[in-house]
Amino acid sequence: MRTPGERVRIVLPVLRYVPALGGATRLVQLIAEGAAARGHSVTVVTQSEPGVPDEQVIAGVRVLRLRMRHLAGFRIPRGYLRLLRSIDADLMHQSGNRIWNVDYYLPFARSFDWTQVIMPMGFYHYWMRPGILRSFYYDRYFAGRLRAFDGYIALTRGEADQVAGWGYPVDRIRVVPVGIDLTEFDAPPSDGAAVRASWGLATPHVAVYVGGLYDNKRVDRLVRAIAGTKGGWGLVVVGVDIPGTPYDRAHCEALARDLGASVRFLGPISRSQVLDALRAADAYVQGSAFEGFGISLLEAMAAGRPFVSFDAGAARELSETGAGFCVHSESEMTAALSSLPARAEEMGRAGRTVVQQYSVERMVDRVIDFYQSVQRGH
Numbered sequence: 001m002r003t004p005g006e007r008v009r010i011v012l013p014v015l016r017y018v019p020a021l022g023g024a025t026r027l028v029q030l031i032a033e034g035a036a037a038r039g040h041s042v043t044v045v046t047q048s049e050p051g052v053p054d055e056q057v058i059a060g061v062r063v064l065r066l067r068m069r070h071l072a073g074f075r076i077p078r079g080y081l082r083l084l085r086s087i088d089a090d091l092m093h094q095s096g097n098r099i100w101n102v103d104y105y106l107p108f109a110r111s112f113d114w115t116q117v118i119m120p121m122g123f124y125h126y127w128m129r130p131g132i133l134r135s136f137y138y139d140r141y142f143a144g145r146l147r148a149f150d151g152y153i154a155l156t157r158g159e160a161d162q163v164a165g166w167g168y169p170v171d172r173i174r175v176v177p178v179g180i181d182l183t184e185f186d187a188p189p190s191d192g193a194a195v196r197a198s199w200g201l202a203t204p205h206v207a208v209y210v211g212g213l214y215d216n217k218r219v220d221r222l223v224r225a226i227a228g229t230k231g232g233w234g235l236v237v238v239g240v241d242i243p244g245t246p247y248d249r250a251h252c253e254a255l256a257r258d259l260g261a262s263v264r265f266l267g268p269i270s271r272s273q274v275l276d277a278l279r280a281a282d283a284y285v286q287g288s289a290f291e292g293f294g295i296s297l298l299e300a301m302a303a304g305r306p307f308v309s310f311d312a313g314a315a316r317e318l319s320e321t322g323a324g325f326c327v328h329s330e331s332e333m334t335a336a337l338s339s340l341p342a343r344a345e346e347m348g349r350a351g352r353t354v355v356q357q358y359s360v361e362r363m364v365d366r367v368i369d370f371y372q373s374v375q376r377g378h
Helices: 023-037 080-086 106-111 124-128 132-148 157-165 192-199 219-227 249-259 271-280 295-302 315-319 330-342 344-358 360-377
Strands: 009-013 041-047 055-058 061-066 068-071 074-077 091-095 115-119 151-154 173-175 205-210 233-238 263-267 283-286 307-310 324-327
Touching: 009 023, 023 041, 023 061, 023 091, 023 360, 041 080, 061 080, 091 360, 106 132, 115 360, 124 132, 151 157, 151 360, 157 173, 157 315, 173 360, 192 271, 205 219, 205 271, 205 295, 205 330, 219 233, 219 249, 219 283, 219 330, 233 271, 249 263, 271 295, 283 295, 283 330, 295 307, 295 315, 295 324, 295 344, 307 315, 307 330, 315 324, 324 330, 330 344, 344 360
Parallel strands: 009 041, 009 091, 041 061, 091 115, 115 151, 151 173, 205 233, 205 283, 233 263, 283 307, 307 324
Antiparallel strands: 055 061, 068 074
């Protein structure tokens, strides 16, 4: 049994790792590098990337990359279980669900002796791709396999409640919210008036959305809610387009024209421009049907901007802090935006205060504390 503060040998399998991009990749990277910086031994197991060595050390983290076989649309990791059994570790931390690193591990989880923790980051396929097979997978198969794990890290209270509803022991669940780099928001802001002028919107108030036009992001909801303000608000949309859905840029641009909504699509922009956009806007808006967490809500709070978000991810619990509104329909979002100017300063202050609890450092400390707690009970 290890005592608090003792060095833990951790193995972290993940779908992809840096230099690959993505929210899940970034979250695992922050945990891995944070644990390594605190003196723990961390090995990441992931898939190979073109031009990247199969074994390397990044910021104190040992990274092992597996070659993949592609068969009928599936990725099959070569030698995955054999590699895991060769690693001398105290604790396994699985990340994600319905992806190779979890799916090829679940049937064999009980054959490993190490302490096991899982962090699925919400259930995108369960909510966005419903059907008989997916319901069976999550409600029966996945729910049963979860019991092999000594601990479960949920990103939100809603996720914790869902897993408890599947029968996973409540006393083994720990809610660990995502953390952000608060130092990014310490730098003096750019000229907000110049940033707003570059958008070319004549509305008295402007909301910004950051995150791309994925099907779960439902930018069409934002367009209709903005149109409902009858010229009171404009909208700036930041992020990549995902063509081929009813929620892509072409459909949302056509919808904005039909409804007479003032909307500007910026596409992908640099990180510094994202921060400038958050600070220059009057509010942040999010129309998502599903979020694992919704990290942009925290970034809006750090920028001192109130948010109006559909009830997905952490929106409900963050709204309880007074930093924003959580809504359930486009008409509710329109009403919230219409009432927001009178409360924007108050909500912005609340957000800046509360977001101090959501630093990367605090997130990593919570994860490691959970590791050590679970190990004591293993």
